Amino acid sequence: MKPIIGVTTDVNDAGTQTLGSSYIEAIVRAGGVPFIVPTGIDEDVQRVASVLDGLVLTGGEDVDPVHFGEDPHPQLGKVTPERDSAELLLARQMLNANKPLLGICRGMQLLNVVFGGGVYQDMTAQYEKPLVQHKQLSKRRYAAHDVKVEPKTKLQAIAGKDLIRVNSFHHQAVKDVARPLIASAAANDGIIEAVESTEHTFVIGVQWHPEELAKNGDAMSLRVFESFVNACGK
Numbered sequence: 001m002k003p004i005i006g007v008t009t010d011v012n013d014a015g016t017q018t019l020g021s022s023y024i025e026a027i028v029r030a031g032g033v034p035f036i037v038p039t040g041i042d043e044d045v046q047r048v049a050s051v052l053d054g055l056v057l058t059g060g061e062d063v064d065p066v067h068f069g070e071d072p073h074p075q076l077g078k079v080t081p082e083r084d085s086a087e088l089l090l091a092r093q094m095l096n097a098n099k100p101l102l103g104i105c106r107g108m109q110l111l112n113v114v115f116g117g118g119v120y121q122d123m124t125a126q127y128e129k130p131l132v133q134h135k136q137l138s139k140r141r142y143a144a145h146d147v148k149v150e151p152k153t154k155l156q157a158i159a160g161k162d163l164i165r166v167n168s169f170h171h172q173a174v175k176d177v178a179r180p181l182i183a184s185a186a187a188n189d190g191i192i193e194a195v196e197s198t199e200h201t202f203v204i205g206v207q208w209h210p211e212e213l214a215k216n217g218d219a220m221s222l223r224v225f226e227s228f229v230n231a232c233g234k
């Protein structure tokens with residue numbers, strides 16, 4: 001039986017919940033059944049989590065810094081408290097049950113927050129070293145910068161190599177990786193591009209958008225989804 005994969009929604013300025021079709025397509029291609037999980041389900045997260053075999057925390061707006069003990073920096077972007085709330089609760093449920101979790105972009109940052117870590121609220125303002133361009137101007141389906149993958153990590157086993165090239169659409173980044181997460185990849189400027197749990201069967205976060213690259217035929221990005229969906233089916 002195909003595993004049921006929860007996929008979280010974004011909330012736009014009009015309050016409409018949205019989900020890019022690329023996430024759906026990547027999950028279907030990888031052999032899973034996407035199950036859209038909206039915000040507003042806080043009271044029922046336990047029940048929702050119980051029917052899911054895995055969860056994708058999708059990309060989107062900034063995580064409210066209140067969740068990692070900071071005041072908002074002037075360069076903080078839009079926050080969506082109802083989304084933070086639903087995703088934090090749901091992620092905790094999934095982690096407690098050791099169900100697979102894939103965090104993408106904001107989803108990776110949120111994953112770090114779940115474990116007690118923080119994020120740079122704005123890399124340009126807060127990161128101490130020169131940056132590569134992390135907000136590419138080219139289309140989402142194009143890879144834009146290199147990422148070094150740490151040896152002996154789950155990500156390296158999936159990627160099958162130490163150097164990958166990814167797309168990039170973020171102004172924030174993971175800071176102080178929180179245990180049991182470890183950094184499993186970084187850009188040439190040191191910005192963390194992937195994390196994974198050393199204590200869960202499959203908990204991986206990536207800062208890039210593999211769902212977009214997979215659509216464009218990138219084998220490594222499709223393997224990220226295939227490995228995740230495979231873990232969800234076990």
Ligand SMILES: NCCCC(=O)O
Pocket residue numbers: 059060061062063105106109169170171172173
């Ligand atoms: N913080 C939300 C994910 C995207 C970004 O960092 O711009």
